[in-house]
Amino acid sequence: MFRRLFGGEERTEQEIQQAEKQTEQSLQKTRQGFFGRISALFQTEDPITDELWDELEELLIQADVGVETSLAVVEQGAREGSAARASQSQRGARAAQKGTDQDA
Numbered sequence: 001m002f003r004r005l006f007g008g009e010e011r012t013e014q015e016i017q018q019a020e021k022q023t024e025q026s027l028q029k030t031r032q033g034f035f036g037r038i039s040a041l042f043q044t045e046d047p048i049t050d051e052l053w054d055e056l057e058e059l060l061i062q063a064d065v066g067v068e069t070s071l072a073v074v075e076q077g078a079r080e081g082s083a084a085r086a087s088q089s090q091r092g093a094r095a096a097q098k099g100t101d102q103d104a
Contacts (some may be wrong), residue, residue, distance in 0.1 A: 034063035052077050 012018075038059050041052055053074050060070035 032061075034059055040057075048081050 021035060041056055041059075042048075046052075056077070057070050057074045060073060061067055065073075
């Protein structure tokens, strides 16, 4: 086996294609596993917490996205999530204020 990998024996075109197919199938299973788990993190009604961001970071690193990229994705997502929650809270406060003003 090692000779084939490192050039000791010639491989037929069919063997090469079979090896490529097996590699692609293995990679596809890995991608589906990691990214399916990542997708599942956000398909819940639970609030987004620091623990969720930590779990996302771990999954990205395990998926071999890279530490720097994983950290950047998580930090950006957390920032945008915080901004969206703040904006939503402000809209809710304004709506509540309008309701109070109309009652008076």
